[in-house]
Amino acid sequence: MARKQVTKLRVVPEARPNPAPAPIPVQSRSTEAIFAPAVVPIGAQFGADFQNMIGQTVGSYTILAAIGEGGMGTVYMARHALIGRRAAIKILNPNIASDEEVVSRFFTEARSVNDIRHPNIVEVTDFGQFGNLHCIVMELLEGETLAARIERAKQMDEQSAVHIVRQVTSALGAAHDRGLVHRDLQPENIFLRNHPDYPDFVKVLDFGIAKLLGTDSPIGHHTKTGSVLGTPAYMSPEQCLGEATLDLRSDIYSLGVVLYEMLTGRPPFAADTLGRMIICHVSEPPVPLVSLNRKVSSVMNHVVLRALQKRPRDRFQSMKDFREALENAGRPVSTSQPSSTSGARHRSMTPAWTGPAAAASPAARERAISSPAGYQIAAGSPLPLPSPPPAHAGAPTGDTTVDVPSGAVNDGLDLASRLVRLVLDRLMTNSFELPALPAVTMRCMELLRQSSLGFGEAARVIGDVPALRSRIMRLANSPVFPSLMPATTLEIAIARLGTEGLYNALVEFATRDMIEGRHQRVRDAFRRIWQHSLATALLARELCDMCGRESEAKFGYLAGLLHDAGKPLVGSLLIEIEQQLIRAGKRTLLGDAAWLSTIDATHRAVGGAVAKSWKLAHPVSEAIERCGAYDAAGGRSLGNILRFSSALARRLGLTVGPSLPAQAEQACTEGRALLLVDDAMLRHLSHGFKERVVALAAIRGQ
Secondary structure, eight states, X not given: OOOOOOOOOOSOTTOXXXXXXXXXXXXXXXXXXXXXXXXXXOOGGGGGGGGGOTTOEETTEEEEEEEEEETTEEXXXXXXXXXXOEEEEEEEOHHHHTOHHHHHHHHHHHHHHHXXXXXXBOOEEEEEEETTEEEEEEOBOXXXXXXXXXXXXXXXXXXXXXXXXXXXHHHHHHHHHTTOOOOOOOGGGEEEEOOSSSTTEEEEOXXXXXXXXXXXXXXXXXXXXSEEOOOXXXXXXXXXXXXXXXXXXXXXXXXXXXXXXXXXSSOSOOOSSHHHHHHXXXXXXXXXXXXXXXXXXXXXXXXXXXXXXXXXXXXXXXXXXXXXXXXXXXXXXXXXXXXXXXXXXXXXXXXXXXXGGGGSOHHHHHHOOOOGGGOBOTTOOBOOOOOOOOTTXXXXXXXXXXXXXXXXXXXXXXXHHHHHHHHHHHHXXXXXXXXXOOHHHHHHHHHHHTTOOOHHHHHXXXXXXXXXXXXXXHHHTSTTSOOSSOOOSHHHHHHHHHHHHHHHHHHHHHXXXXXXXXXXXXXXXXXXXXXXXXXXXXXXXXXXXXXXXXXXXXXXXXXXXXXXXXXXXXXXXXXXXXXXXXXXXXXXXXXXXXXXXXXXXXXXXXXXXXXXXXXXXXXXXXXXXXXXXXXXXXXXXXXXXXXXXXXXXXXXXXXXXXXXXXXXHHHHHXXXXXXXXXXXXXXXXXXXXXXXXXXHHTTTTO
């Protein structure tokens, strides 16, 4: 059954419904969830033309497209000109902005949402008044609304529905604890983020905006100018009657309507006029779910109907009660009722391992590395992966030495081959000493992966480490995150970075510390490694967007950061091995040829191992390990994108180690053909890029 469209109440009785807007192309694109820096003043020259801002520069942002619009105003997708970060900028409709009370409440709600700081609530990073315009900057989300999912799936299975709704109850429960009632809960305001490790991660949108509007006009399709009290099909009976004292139980009713629609494919009530819709909510009982979908269990049917009770006291009395009832109802029942458990269960909300290593133990997964057959030393001969030690072998020690035959040439292939095998053998036996993340960083990243770290808790965890606290404060107050006011507390600074920004910052800090190098020879050989790493990360993220792999942009960025991380690690290990040989009486000095060729043959395997040991998402380590050569069959794969990004960074003058311009040019030519990068795309990537990276490298990771 097609889903009936309904809209919100308005205060303009004579207004006619606006025609439904044409589909906006960017809404069908997968746009990575990136947490934006603060909006900057919008020039008064836009004036009444603020609806036609596509392509305009707004401070440090370029407006790319309109994401959506309604009576409240227009939401735009924008890109930061310096760092490429994208954001959603909501510009309040000037007609509404003329009402001082509406504007005041608009920003009051924005502050309230910012205070909640729950991972399942859309993040507001900044807001303010600029001339006669009022703006809110929010995270830009990748995925689809629950409304789109219902339209496509018609009827969702119980496990999928519980997985989504329990996250909504968690978000609303946090809001209720702060005295904030949503009042406009509907499928359009529940967003499902795309993420391979966190399927259907929920973000609740438009928090508190429902308090601002209201009318008594026929139900139409598109929101008209006016003040919205709610969306009729999802309003509670007390909300329909305009009761000023409605409380959190109104949201419980609305969420019950949403869950009803998820399981049956339709809302419990349908009507063509507002008056008829109000009568349905206030006095008519809903049709039992089992009558519309026989796969719904009797327990779930009871839970939903209890949430839809007419009297608030007969419903669940808190979101916690609602969530516990859902979890009990969503558990598999006996085999006599197989239909209620027929849906596929969602994966755990923890990073998932895929591929051959998935069945191994956690320790084995972290040690696993790809075959280095694609990594070639100077002579071009692929090196086989060393056999693992026999089962009876003891634990490897740190005194492994290289047996150098008499008369061997120090810079020759034979020595390099042995060194490569030694490095890879240490990886396979877990005896390569990989840099560990600081305990506080590990704690924060784990909680961020589980989406259970609020900004207040993050501030408490990070605040115990002065050096990390100082880095976060400097980054939040840097030009990367411009704002009207400086971040004066750690909690404000973390809120400005946002969840994604904080996660990236923690990886950046750890990467910068790791690639410094313990030996002067390493520092001299890779003295521009941080600039090159940052350049590769930024290019990989941009290319993912251009190549239609927006959902992998965040992985491309992290893979770019760690792409060269193995170089100083392998270089330092080889120097230590050389020192061991000298102490053992072997007058063997590692020449530059053997040293560099060994590093080139092994650093990607080491970088991938670091990504695994830091528990970054699997595509990050996979891309690093597979970018040693282009995969002609892989097309626009993340590994190919990463290799081209590194080559383009070198071509633009951001080199690490020997520049080798001929090799960089050849790699760029091959990559352009494989990734279908045309001249316009290349110009966009290259224009002013080196200057931007030099400026950013001085800020990020400092």
